[in-house]
Amino acid sequence: MNIDNKLKIAQKSFDSWKTVSFKEKQKLLKKLAKALDKHAEQFGRIITQEMNKPITQSIAEVNKCALMVRYYADAENILKPEKIKTEFRLSEIQYVPKGVILGVMPWNFPFWQAIRFAVPAILAGNTVVLKHASICFGSGNMIEKIFLEAGFPKGVFQNLEIGHEQVKAVLENPIVRGVSLTGSEKAGAEVASIAGKNIKKSLLELGGSDAFIVLDDADLSIAAETGAKSRLLNCGQACNAAKRFIIQKNVEKEFLPLFLKEYQKFVAGDPFKKKTNMAGMARPDLADDLEKQYKKALENGAEIILPLERISENEFVPGLIKVKSGNPILQEELFGPLGMVMIAKDDRQALKLANEIPFGLSDSVWTKDKKRQQFFIDHLESGTVSINKGSSSDPRLPFGGAKSSGYGTELSMVALKEFVNVKTVVGK
Known part of the structure; x- marks a missing residue:
């Protein structure tokens, strides 16, 4: 299937997915977590085959994904409309999903990085397409299968087997409304530049020292x-x-x-x-x-x-x-x-x-x-x-950088609002 068709499927899926209730989405996340636990050894072997991580660390990565998915499956709905006290009869803030979001993800944590990006974006009502690292297409395809196995509608999560040179065309496509990239400072600058020229939201999680x-x-x-x-x-x-x-x-x-x-x-x-x-x-x-x-x-x-x-x-x-x-x-x-x-x-x-x-x-x-x-x-x-502890990412706490380490937030409740439009509703 060509890329344009996959993007059209993602858009069609978004049109219905955004109407599914927060609670119903969370029920599917609970199934996704169970599936990750069930297949942890199998997925761990794929990670090790693709990028050489020791098998115990690969299995631990998949287990951590399940933990993170459960966090969002049990999360409070912070996206429900907020009533604001004003002199008007009606005044509220609504959080509306943006649409199809592109994830450009690296090879070093093939399951964790992709699922960490996708789950809050999907729970917020978006659909996602993944451009994984070229050595991790097996991981990307397996993640797409596991979303389907958990009962998510076709098109909510899709893996795109594309190279770096095709990212520009995907991001410029009017169907795509935002991008999340985890990678190098150079890759982040390139992707943010394309997103900016096309007035699209970008989230960057870049390098550190x-x-x-x-x-x-x-x-x-x-x-x-x-x-x-x-x-x-x-x-x-x-x-x-x-x-x-x-x-x-x-x-x-x-x-x-x-x-x-x-x-x-x-x-x-x-x-x-x-x-x-x-x-x-x-x-x-x-x-x-x-x-x-x-x-x-x-x-x-x-x-x-x-x-x-x-x-x-x-x-x-x-x-x-x-x-x-x-x-x-x-x-x-x-x-x-x-x-x-x-x-x-x-x-x-x-x-x-x-x-x-x-x-x-x-x-x-x-x-x-x-x-x-x-x-x-x-x-x-x-x-x-x-x-008095080493650095680590925790689903309950925001993760993101300052300076050239990027901008935007992954994980925690904060991540649920990264790919939404804030709509004001006011009336007499």
Whole structure:
């Protein structure tokens, strides 16, 4: 079936889907969650086959999708008309779905990213079409099947097997009324530009270079264990992974050995074995890119703490480098098993180092002192601040970035209003 026909089906489906009650939509979401649980192992294997994630992490991804779907299946209807007190007989705010929404999704969390985008948009009354990463068409097709299996009408969720070069034509089609993209800063800028020229809503969830700040009153052993996981789960291929470890100088000698011990527990292995905690990167060209960034960092003064060693076309022994402010590598996102260590003499310098980058997604701060916690909560330029825990996305809480990490909100009740028009109704 060609793309124009799929878009027409999405529009036709929208015309009826928008009239289905919130409660009826939620009943279908409950069936979708059950289906995700039922097929978690099968879907996990597809994820691992496509992008090399360790099987336990792939199955956990599908389970997390089911958890998120249940959150929306039980959510309060915040989209019902709101009565406003005025001098008029009738005055209310209505939330009207926009129509067909395009999702442009990445390969690093093939089920989570796609379902995280689709579910709140669909519950709000929209229909969606997905352009998945080229290595994840199997995941995209399986997600379409699972929506149908759960009883959603044909056309509410459709997977488009298209390449990057066809996104422009789809987004320019008058049927499509908005776009959500998770990906690189460059891809986000391109898609937002097309959307803007065509007066269409865009939501961007882009890269990060998140700070993991360890202060001198932190629980250093827990911070070390959490920091290593935050950098190296999914082979370091997560937008909200810890990427810059900003350590207070007076605990550097105590913290680093603990951190290195935890870091070196991550060893590349067979992704289909349940004991494997890290596999190779998703594609060899991504491994090439990481090696180039590693060399660039070293050429600009970075010091090796643990060398980044390539052991196959896409596997590494994870690396760690000490980087100083001003290194051009800090203007980029490291997407893979390479971490950066920076040293700060005090809280103010740690804050300065954390903020002096283009990104602002999800920082983590480790201190037991509530005043110090509040200082960072008030001044970090990021969409999320995590205190004494690693960064993670939670269906109940908004997820989004500041600065070049994007705009708009995924997850939580806030996401339900991302792809709706606000209509005012007033009358005597």
